[in-house]
Amino acid sequence: MNHEFMDALNEIVESKGIDKDILIDTIEQALLTAYKKNFGQAQNVEVEFNRESGDIKVYSTRQVVDESDYYDSFLEIELTEARKIDPAYEIGDIIRNEVTPRDFGRIAAQTAKQVVVQRLREAEREIVYNEFIEKESELVDGEISRATPNVVYVDLGRIEGIMTRNEKIAGEIYKEGQRIKVYVVEVRKTSKGPQIIVSRSHPGLVKRLFELEVPEIEQGIVQIKSIAREAGSRTKMAVKSIDEKIDPIGACVGQKGIRVKHIVDELGDEKIDIIKYSDDPAEFISEALSPSKVVKVEVNEEEKSALVVVPDYQLSLAIGKDGQNARLAAKLTNWKIDIKSESQYEEELANGTLYAKEEKIEEEIVEDFEADEAVDLEEVAEFEAEFAENEEIEE
Incomplete structure (x- = not known):
């Protein structure tokens, strides 16, 4: 370890937004594990990483105890022996002796590098997760990087989004390099990093496309109350205007149907019925x-x-x-x-016979109840009493 390593470490900390103290603590723990692995197990070992110079030292520690309590020479030292080192030692003090192995520097450098690389991966994953968790339920642009019969992978910049068979539009063809708009359904944290589930079939895709295309929706004047969709075939969307002067259907359709046409084109000629919502x-x-x-x-x-x-x-x-x-x-x-x-x-x-079916079902229920000779009225009464008692307890 040297100043060059520390300079590189400081640069990484600043550029990636990683907490330096947490990173160095992690390095120290990794170095301790590396020491125990290469030089034998030792419960009383400490590794010290100099935050300025990058120097690493290994210390063994022993606690000062009374002669009558002395038990383990690796973990403890008698008071009389401790005072031979320094007369100021008292019972309970910790004595540290440097035991840094001669060739520990090479192992330390390799270990520290592994820790930094791992922390960088984790930091990158956290950054990507935080970026996309804010885009959940939003529309994003991407480029198809791979397409299989079951899964389409969409390059979203920092990460690939995953579009499964259920999230694809039936009949839509996906080609590598094709630019595409997708709806972010879910952002998951996994052991291998964030997983972004995207969709072309979700009703939310239609909603976000209309928000982009219709200023009145973005401004909140026209509200989308509900959407029902069978992707690739047909969508029904209910809209409402909070301004009586604004026709919600007309606003969504646009002059000569230009607004809705843009959305239909994006969805591969999927039919869209826009209806007026009513309470x-x-x-x-x-x-x-x-x-x-x-x-x-x-x-x-x-x-x-x-x-x-x-x-x-x-x-x-x-x-x-x-x-x-x-x-x-x-x-x-x-x-x-x-x-x-x-x-x-x-x-x-x-x-x-218009309502005969419903009436017949009701009659059959009554008849079955009246014909059921196995019904014990006392049991019914007990059940009702117990039920009432439970309700009182819950209240």
Whole structure:
């Protein structure tokens, strides 16, 4: 160790933002381990690293004890022997003797280098983690570095993001060197460093793209209330304006559809339905089933379910191909939606079968309970009493 090493160490500390005291403490611990490994185990050894010159010295330590308590010559020294070294020694004092091996310098230099390299890796990992944890749920630009059937690796600058099969847009082709926008789903800390999970299929990607493209959303005038997405195929997005003068759908679509077109192009021609949000569940559900027309909506607040009636010729449009339109509407509104055509509705209403299914289930539950002869009323009463007692304790 020498001044050159210390100069290099100081430069690393300043450039990488590493705590010098912590780094040197780590080096001392590593040197102690190296000494024990190369020169035998010794519980009473200390390694001292000079923070100015870089010199390293190894000391053995022994505690001064009374003759009657003397037990281990490696760890202890009798008071009379200690006073031969220095008459000022008292019981409990620690005597240090330098035992630095002649060839310990080479081992020390190698060990210190390993510690510094390891700490640099850890510092770099921490810097990258702190940088990307702030970008979680945000949009970032990257370049595809590798693409396999299961995983796409995206170069984000300091680190590669990982896009798994589920996070890819169905049918989208990824090529090495391609520039791409991705959504940061999660930033994980692992033993091998930070792991960045990115996505092209996440609904958050659509939200962030609209925030970039629509100033009214960025300014908070237009709010995105919810998004339902089947990546690569179709997205439904509910928007609301806090300013009555601003049309939220018009703001998102843009003049001649230019704003939404930019987003559709970015997503590979994915269809985007922008609908107006409403606090009225019936109205919101009706809008969510766009482009289908809706005749009426009956809502069940308790079950959060809705019966929707549409014109006969609009039934297939309301349900959508493979049920997609109805499925996305249910996700968007977070309501269970049952769609019927007008003729189906009127027929079931006339026959009294419209709500028969639900009523039948309720009747069966009652009948099963009444027919269950195994029910012990005393056991029921005991259970109710115990339940009530537990509730009182919790309160």
